Amino acid sequence: MESIISTKDLTIAFGGHVAVDGITIDIPEKQFTSVIGPNGAGKTTFFNLLSGQLSPTKGAITFNGEDITKLSPTKRTRKGIGRSFQITNVFPNLTVLENVRLAVQSKNKVRFQMLRHFTAYKQFEDRALELLEQVLLADKAHSLANNLAHGEKRKLEIAMLLALETQVLLLDEPTAGMSLEEVPAILDVIRRIKEQGDTTIVLIEHKMDMILDLSDQVLVLFHGQLLAHGSPEEIMNNETVQSAYLGGLYDESSA
Amino acid sequence: MGRSTGIYVIIALLLAVLPFVYDDRIILSLVMQVFIFGIFAMSYDLLLGFTGIVSFGHAMFFGIGAYSVAIVLNQNEATLFYLLLGTLLAVAVAGIVSFIAGVLTLRLQSHFYAMLTLALAGLFMVAAEKMRSLTGGNEGFVLMVPDMFIDTSGPTLYLTCLIVLVVFFFLVRRFTQSPVGKVLMAIRENEQRVESIGFSIMYYKVIASMISGIVASIAGVLYVLSLQFVDTSVFATDVTLDALLMTIIGGVGTLVGPIIGAGIIEFAHHWLSDLADVHWIFKRWIILFGIVYILAVIFFPRGIVGTLQEIWIKRKYKKQQGKEATKDKNEAAS
Ligand SMILES: Nc1ncnc2c1ncn2[C@@H]1O[C@H](COP(=O)(O)OP(=O)(O)O)[C@@H](O)[C@H]1O
Numbered sequence: 001m002e003s004i005i006s007t008k009d010l011t012i013a014f015g016g017h018v019a020v021d022g023i024t025i026d027i028p029e030k031q032f033t034s035v036i037g038p039n040g041a042g043k044t045t046f047f048n049l050l051s052g053q054l055s056p057t058k059g060a061i062t063f064n065g066e067d068i069t070k071l072s073p074t075k076r077t078r079k080g081i082g083r084s085f086q087i088t089n090v091f092p093n094l095t096v097l098e099n100v101r102l103a104v105q106s107k108n109k110v111r112f113q114m115l116r117h118f119t120a121y122k123q124f125e126d127r128a129l130e131l132l133e134q135v136l137l138a139d140k141a142h143s144l145a146n147n148l149a150h151g152e153k154r155k156l157e158i159a160m161l162l163a164l165e166t167q168v169l170l171l172d173e174p175t176a177g178m179s180l181e182e183v184p185a186i187l188d189v190i191r192r193i194k195e196q197g198d199t200t201i202v203l204i205e206h207k208m209d210m211i212l213d214l215s216d217q218v219l220v221l222f223h224g225q226l227l228a229h230g231s232p233e234e235i236m237n238n239e240t241v242q243s244a245y246l247g248g249l250y251d252e253s254s255a
Numbered sequence: 256m257g258r259s260t261g262i263y264v265i266i267a268l269l270l271a272v273l274p275f276v277y278d279d280r281i282i283l284s285l286v287m288q289v290f291i292f293g294i295f296a297m298s299y300d301l302l303l304g305f306t307g308i309v310s311f312g313h314a315m316f317f318g319i320g321a322y323s324v325a326i327v328l329n330q331n332e333a334t335l336f337y338l339l340l341g342t343l344l345a346v347a348v349a350g351i352v353s354f355i356a357g358v359l360t361l362r363l364q365s366h367f368y369a370m371l372t373l374a375l376a377g378l379f380m381v382a383a384e385k386m387r388s389l390t391g392g393n394e395g396f397v398l399m400v401p402d403m404f405i406d407t408s409g410p411t412l413y414l415t416c417l418i419v420l421v422v423f424f425f426l427v428r429r430f431t432q433s434p435v436g437k438v439l440m441a442i443r444e445n446e447q448r449v450e451s452i453g454f455s456i457m458y459y460k461v462i463a464s465m466i467s468g469i470v471a472s473i474a475g476v477l478y479v480l481s482l483q484f485v486d487t488s489v490f491a492t493d494v495t496l497d498a499l500l501m502t503i504i505g506g507v508g509t510l511v512g513p514i515i516g517a518g519i520i521e522f523a524h525h526w527l528s529d530l531a532d533v534h535w536i537f538k539r540w541i542i543l544f545g546i547v548y549i550l551a552v553i554f555f556p557r558g559i560v561g562t563l564q565e566i567w568i569k570r571k572y573k574k575q576q577g578k579e580a581t582k583d584k585n586e587a588a589s
């Protein structure tokens with residue numbers, strides 16, 4: 001199987017604290033990879049390295065065979081790595097529609113047009129509305145992003161990511177903070193993208209049971225290290241994982 | 256033509272007939288100053304309100320405009336040709352300086368741009384003081400202007416300023432509503448996110464810096480025409496602070512707000528200086544300025560236009576909700 005992203009000995013240290021520690025892994029193309037691990041394991045930091053928000057202390061990242069370790073987040077997005085953020089990261093004083101419309105505009109490479117009115121690009125707005133419908137947020141299109149409930153902001157985050165139509169989607173705990181009723185709908189959106197079969201999805205999830213059936217491959221992070229990787233079954237039956245991660249999770253949820 | 260455009264055109268037409276029906280020359284030249292500082296404050300809003308870039312040295316571009324035209328007219332004949340040449344020089348210098356300031360600092364945290372522009376404005380002021388043969392040093396110089404603008408309170412200069420204001424208002428407004436303008440607003444909201452959806456923010460910030468600088472220099476050109484005199488005070492920090500206050504009071508990020516703010520500040524300036532005989536504090540403009548600024552930021556952060564917009568949007572929203580509620584009721588009843 002072709003791998004679309006590969007990391008080699010990927011490491012980042014904040015001061016003395018090594019948050020991601022020598023991760024070498026291939027992300028297979030058009031597959032669904034989940035990243036699991038307890039809080040503070042380094043999952044988000046791993047994404048920040050893949051998407052360029054952080055540069056590694058050591059190691060390299062290749063994308064479609066090209067070394068992208070030194071590229072800016074902008075360039076990586078344009079090459080085809082899109083991401084969503086765990087901590088909601090939208091444009092607070094713009095409308096929901098405008099948030100998504102900007103992403104659609106970027107996808108269509110309208111970058112330096114300064115004399116035409118933005119509504120001349122009606123198709124961008126239509127596409128943005130379509131995406132909002134997909135994530136069940138169309139009724140809030142004209143609210144300010146600031147005024148959304150937490151779960152709605154998460155949906156907006158996903159719509160902005162989908163608008164970019166990148167080869168790779170990095171989703172950082174997309175359902176965190178959503179109400180229980182909302183979660184299945186969002187998982188459905190993700191499942192549908194998976195079923196179309198032309199996108200590589202990497203998803204961070206804290207609650208492992210939710211995504212096991214979606215995943216082709218599972219990576220387990222623990223203290224910044226890659227503890228194990230394999231099919232969901234292999235991970236479920238892996239004893240190190242059981243004792244380190246599942247034990248930890250159990251403690252946490254019962255606490 | 257949108258409804259707001261219609262309203263702006265009507266107001267512009269009313270202002271255009273004003274000098275023909277009203278002949279208080281002091282008030283008319285005051286209104287003209289409002290036009291000039293309206294252009295200047297608008298250019299400041301493009302930075303502060305739309306892109307979220309703070310500048311402490313915006314006066315620099317105003318001064319570049321003023322000195323470019325003054326020197327070119329002074330060194331040559333006072334004809335329309337040299338006025339245009341001076342304006343071109345102003346635009347070129349403002350464009351280059353704003354480009355350099357932007358490229359040097361807009362990659363860094365925001366206060367670097369503020370500090371660099373402040374330093375550059377100081378540098379230009381010193382240069383204007385030292386290059387006596389060209390600038391007349393501290394005292395500045397009186398200049399000849401093209402014949403048509405000789406009468407500073409006549410309708411020609413007044414209408415010229417009004418037309419330039421209107422043209423630049425609509426141009427800048429179109430710019431803010433263009434795809435690029437939308438990216439600028441997103442940068443103001445969340446730079447990092449703009450990068451991660453695939454725009455290089457650096458280009459956009461430099462574009463904003465340049466357009467803002469060039470528009471400000473045009474205000475400086477008109478200013479020098481209206482005074483027929485130039486001295487180093489055009490580079491003073493007071494000029495920047497005036498633009499800041501006009502923008503804040505009128506409403507950041509509204510474009511029309513700063514023009515209204517210019518009106519309020521200019522007229523307040525005028526009337527308060529009349530009160531100087533009553534109490535010394537009215538002579539200390541900067542003290543009043545500080546107080547107004549603090550009050551505005553605390554109680555009125557969105558400014559006049561921003562607050563009105565907010566009320567209007569809320570109303571519209573309520574009406575919509577009201578409609579939906581009655582619709583729901585009707586549906587429930589049927
Ligand atoms: N920018 C940063 N500066 C310093 N420490 C950081 C930074 N980002 C993350 N960390 C630390 O790295 C560790 C991993 O964090 P994170 O990747 O957010 O974990 P996860 O997403 O798995 O919960 C944590 O101990 C966190 O405090």
Ligand SMILES: [Mg+2]
Pocket residue numbers: 043044045086
């Ligand atoms: Mg995380």
